[in-house]
Amino acid sequence: xxxxxxxxxxxxxxxxxxxxxxxxxxxxxxxxxxxxxxxxxxxxxxxxxxxxxxxxxxxxxxxxxxxxxxxxxxxxxxxxxxxxxxxxxxxxxxxxxxxxxxxxxxxxxxxxxxxxxxxxxxxxxxxxxxxxxxxxxxxxxxxxxxxxxxxxxxxxxxxxxxxxxxxxxxxxxxxxxxxxxxxxxxxxxxxxxxxxxxxxxxxxxxxxxxxxxxxxxxxxxxxxxxxxxxxxxxxxxxxxxxxxxxxxxxxxxxxxxxxxxxxxxxxxxxxxxxxxxxxxxxxxxxxxxxxxxxxxxxxxxxxxxxxxxxxxxxxxxxxxxxxxxxxxxxxxxx
Amino acid sequence: xxxxxxxxxxxxxxxxxxxxxxxxxxxxxxxxxxxxxxxxxxxxxxxxxxxxxxxxxxxxxxxxxxxxxxxxxxxxxxxxxxxxxxxxxxxxxxxxxxxxxxxxxxxxxxxxxxxxxxxxxxxxxxxxxxxxxxxxxxxxxxxxxxxxxxxxxxxxxxxxxxxxxxxxxxxxxxxxxxxxxxxxxxxxxxxxxxxxxxxxxxxxxxxxxxxxxxxxxxxxxxxxxxxxxxxxxxxxxxxxxxxxxxxxxxxxxxxxxxxxxxxxxxxxxxxxxxxxxxxxxxxxxxxxxxxxxxxxxxxxxxxxxxxxxxxxxxxxxxxxxxxxxxxxxxxxxxxxxxxxxxxxxxxxxxxxxxxxxxxxxxxxxxxxxxxxxxxxxxxxxxxxxxxxxxxxxxxxxxxxxxxxxxxxxxxxxxxxxxxxxxxxxxxxxxxxxxxxxxxxxxxxxxxxxxxxxxxxxxxxxxxxxxxxxxxxxxxxxxxxxxxxxxxxxxxxxxxxxxxxxxxxxxxxxxxxxxxxxxxxxxxxxxxxxx
Numbered sequence: 009x010x011x012x013x014x015x016x017x018x019x020x021x022x023x024x025x026x027x028x029x030x031x032x033x034x035x036x037x038x039x040x041x042x043x044x045x046x047x048x049x050x051x052x053x054x055x056x057x058x059x060x061x062x063x064x065x066x067x068x069x070x071x072x073x074x075x076x077x078x079x080x081x082x083x084x085x086x087x088x089x090x091x092x093x094x095x096x097x098x099x100x101x102x103x104x105x106x107x108x109x110x111x112x113x114x115x116x117x118x119x120x121x122x123x124x125x126x127x128x129x130x131x132x133x134x135x136x137x138x139x140x141x142x143x144x145x146x147x148x149x150x151x152x153x154x155x156x157x158x159x160x161x162x163x164x165x166x167x168x169x170x171x172x173x174x175x176x177x178x179x180x181x182x183x184x185x186x187x188x189x190x191x192x193x194x195x196x197x198x199x200x201x202x203x204x205x206x207x208x209x210x211x212x213x214x215x216x217x218x219x220x221x222x223x224x225x226x227x228x229x230x231x232x233x234x235x236x237x238x239x240x241x242x243x244x245x246x247x248x249x250x251x252x253x254x255x256x257x258x259x260x261x262x263x264x265x266x267x268x269x270x271x272x273x274x275x276x277x278x279x280x281x282x283x284x285x286x287x288x289x290x291x292x293x294x295x296x297x298x299x300x301x302x303x304x305x306x307x308x309x310x311x312x313x314x315x316x317x318x319x320x321x322x323x324x325x326x327x328x329x330x331x332x333x334x335x336x337x338x339x340x341x342x
Numbered sequence: 343x344x345x346x347x348x349x350x351x352x353x354x355x356x357x358x359x360x361x362x363x364x365x366x367x368x369x370x371x372x373x374x375x376x377x378x379x380x381x382x383x384x385x386x387x388x389x390x391x392x393x394x395x396x397x398x399x400x401x402x403x404x405x406x407x408x409x410x411x412x413x414x415x416x417x418x419x420x421x422x423x424x425x426x427x428x429x430x431x432x433x434x435x436x437x438x439x440x441x442x443x444x445x446x447x448x449x450x451x452x453x454x455x456x457x458x459x460x461x462x463x464x465x466x467x468x469x470x471x472x473x474x475x476x477x478x479x480x481x482x483x484x485x486x487x488x489x490x491x492x493x494x495x496x497x498x499x500x501x502x503x504x505x506x507x508x509x510x511x512x513x514x515x516x517x518x519x520x521x522x523x524x525x526x527x528x529x530x531x532x533x534x535x536x537x538x539x540x541x542x543x544x545x546x547x548x549x550x551x552x553x554x555x556x557x558x559x560x561x562x563x564x565x566x567x568x569x570x571x572x573x574x575x576x577x578x579x580x581x582x583x584x585x586x587x588x589x590x591x592x593x594x595x596x597x598x599x600x601x602x603x604x605x606x607x608x609x610x611x612x613x614x615x616x617x618x619x620x621x622x623x624x625x626x627x628x629x630x631x632x633x634x635x636x637x638x639x640x641x642x643x644x645x646x647x648x649x650x651x652x653x654x655x656x657x658x659x660x661x662x663x664x665x666x667x668x669x670x671x672x673x674x675x676x677x678x679x680x681x682x683x684x685x686x687x688x689x690x691x692x693x694x695x696x697x698x699x700x701x702x703x704x705x706x707x708x709x710x711x712x713x714x715x716x717x718x719x720x721x722x723x724x725x726x727x728x729x730x731x732x733x734x735x736x737x738x739x740x741x742x743x744x745x746x747x748x749x750x751x752x753x754x755x756x757x758x759x760x761x762x763x764x765x766x767x768x769x770x771x772x773x774x775x776x777x778x779x780x781x782x783x784x785x786x787x788x789x790x791x792x793x794x795x796x797x798x799x800x801x802x803x804x805x806x807x808x809x810x811x812x813x814x815x816x817x818x819x820x821x822x823x824x825x826x827x828x829x830x831x832x833x834x835x836x837x838x839x840x841x842x843x844x845x846x847x848x849x850x851x852x853x854x855x856x857x858x859x860x861x862x863x864x865x866x867x868x869x870x871x872x
Binding site for chain 1: 587
């Protein structure tokens with residue numbers, strides 16, 4: 009186990025260097041000069057343009073900029089946003105809890121609903137329930153997030169008035185963030201109704217962001233269950249006269265969960281992608297929205313720093329998923 | 343279900359909007375996050391809305407809803423006969439904000455004015471580079487470093503600006519956002535604590551609202567400034583709920599989660615007009631969208647060719663297709679909301695037959711040309727590609743073959759300046775200070791050729807008129823000069839003037855006396871709630 013951990017962490021080092029290089033090059037490969045974009049229609053004199061290029065360090069060769077960037081990264085310095093003039097890491101840490109909170113809720117929704125749906129579909133293979141569940145999963149998977157979010161807002165918030173339209177909590181409540189997680193902060197604030205308001209605000213974004221992972225988890229669970237249900241040991245368990253619940257719930261599901269866990273781990277990356285749209289629509293102050301705005305403004309430090317941090321998080325989550333296999337299935341030894 | 347929905351909506355309104363029975367809270371669903379709170383560092387309207395327009399005052403300001411300059415922190419000013427010295431007499435008893443992070447020990451005075459300008463002007467001023475990559479975009483963009491020779495304190499309540507050359511729009515320039523007055527005492531305190539960058543994050547001004555808190559990308563909170571020199575604001579708490587998507591903003595407005603929203607979707611306008619809870623205000627924007635020929639390159643150096651092409655453009659069709667009603671045909675190079683706008687100027691008639699004949703008379707047949715379409719949306723041109731395609735079809739009717747070209751925005755701005763540029767460029771301008779000079783000299787002056795003068799047009803009779811208008815301080819006389827300049831412009835046709843946008847501003851019925859700002863800003867002093 010320890011050996012595996014070392015080997016995997018060792019593998020992460022070249023991946024990390026690759027991520028710094030890709031994030032550095034990605035934003036620079038996009039056409040568009042950040043200094044010119046800043047000036048807009050107004051334009052600026054050649055002298056001023058050169059001076060600003062120099063101040064931002066954009067006049068130096070790429071390899072030199074990259075080495076300086078990498079040196080900064082190794083010291084924990086991701087630079088400063090040239091729009092807001094605030095350190096990238098500080099902005100990231102302010103916004104990241106909002107994305108995590110939303111992503112966790114979406115993942116929770118996806119697993120809590122997706123795994124049972126997949127199991128039921130597998131047990132009822134070929135019947136109406138199976139077709140219905142998998143059809144719904146296909147629709148969910150193909151749904152354009154933007155459209156789905158607007159439909160929910162217009163119907164659920166606008167026409168039925170059941171949930172707030174957007175934001176994280178009612179503007180009535182005001183308290184300084186402690187953890188950055190609104191569910192926790194609202195409880196800590198001690199203000200009556202704050203927690204309920206935070207939950208209400210989470211409902212629609214969670215559904216929107218959780219829809220695609222939910223569909224993926226349900227389909228993956230179904231196919232993994234089908235494979236396992238055909239195994240000899242399941243037949244043996246049935247022959248021994250175990251209750252259907254024990255056969256499916258204990259013997260089959262536990263084995264089927266291994267590929268599902270991998271899928272869930274991989275969905276974390278997908279969640280960050282989905283968060284970009286979801287956050288923009290629901291005015292959710294997370295990193296998705298932050299990254300989109302920074303790409304449009306060619307805010308180099310934010311884009312390369314943000315991409316790198318996201319890459320690191322995805323790497324860490326996947327490492328944790330790999331380590332979890334052993335917990336789910338004791339047969340797996342490293 | 344409907345009854346329930348109404349009850350919930352009413353509840354949301356009561357909860358979300360009114361903090362308590364007596365205190366009045368106005369929620370503005372803003373379209374984006376401010377870059378910072380020091381307006382002089384930035385050029386974006388979103389940043390000004392969150393900073394200069396609520397928190398700060400200037401020496402002079404634009405009267406709300408107009409482009410007229412009125413006294414603010416300066417009660418009066420004198421201009422020397424040679425137009426080089428401006429002496430401002432400052433208002434007494436003006437209080438800076440008392441906040442959780444700063445308690446002022448003195449009133450506003452001349453030191454604050456000198457500080458606010460010198461930090462932008464003097465390269466070795468401690469606050470000149472107080473944040474990384476600090477650039478004083480507007481100050482530099484308006485050529486202030488060349489224009490201002492010195493800013494001097496005469497006494498505690500008198501400040502003198504000395505200029506290098508006469509500049510009639512100077513007073514209007516000082517009403518712009520970059521001229522916001524910061525507290526020198528606060529800046530000194532931050533410098534002593536080694537926290538200079540806080541000036542851009544926790545602002546202190548003299549304006550009608552004081553900054554309370556900003557949760558990045560989510561909410562900005564302000565409280566009314568109790569000791570505001572012009573009287574406390576009618577609303578007690580002002581909240582910006584940052585909501586980037588226009589359809590979502592409208593849903594929030596309907597649900598009572600906010601009172602005022604900017605930039606509605608054109609597709610939602612009809613629904614807003616019909617909405618009982620919403621007042622839809624509208625006004626022409628302070629902008630112009632145009633097609634600039636390159637007058638340095640044949641055959642566009644021939645005024646008759648330019649005129650003929652202008653006559654080939656069906657502007658009505660463009661307005662319907664591109665602006666969907668949110669625009670007005672532009673005849674002049676300046677918008678109608680600016681003084682000296684010449685209302686009786688005749689536009690080139692839409693007449694493809696005559697246009698074709700004119701082109702043939704000039705020996706221009708089978709002309710191939712390019713039209714450049716901007717890759718971004720602007721109020722003066724919401725869809726440049728569509729506009730270019732419509733023009734392509736119009737020009738085809740007069741035998742001109744058009745290729746539509748596009749570049750990434752930064753590249754577009756850069757390449758479109760080149761003197762030997764191949765093709766006519768779609769672009770536009772939004773006014774900064776409501777002065778005609780800000781359009782005519784910036785976009786059509788000889789100095790701007792190779793820069794913001796995309797037509798590369800330098801026409802001496804026009805240039806003489808606008809240069810003269812720059813140094814005359816009498817507004818009536820300047821008006822005459824600018825009117826003549828507009829006539830010359832129309833005769834010479836360096837551009838096809840296309841449209842001025844119409845700005846729509848939906849506000850809830852209970853909002854009283856909200857006025858559309860011609861500069862595109864959102865100002866909440868003077869606004870009340872029923």
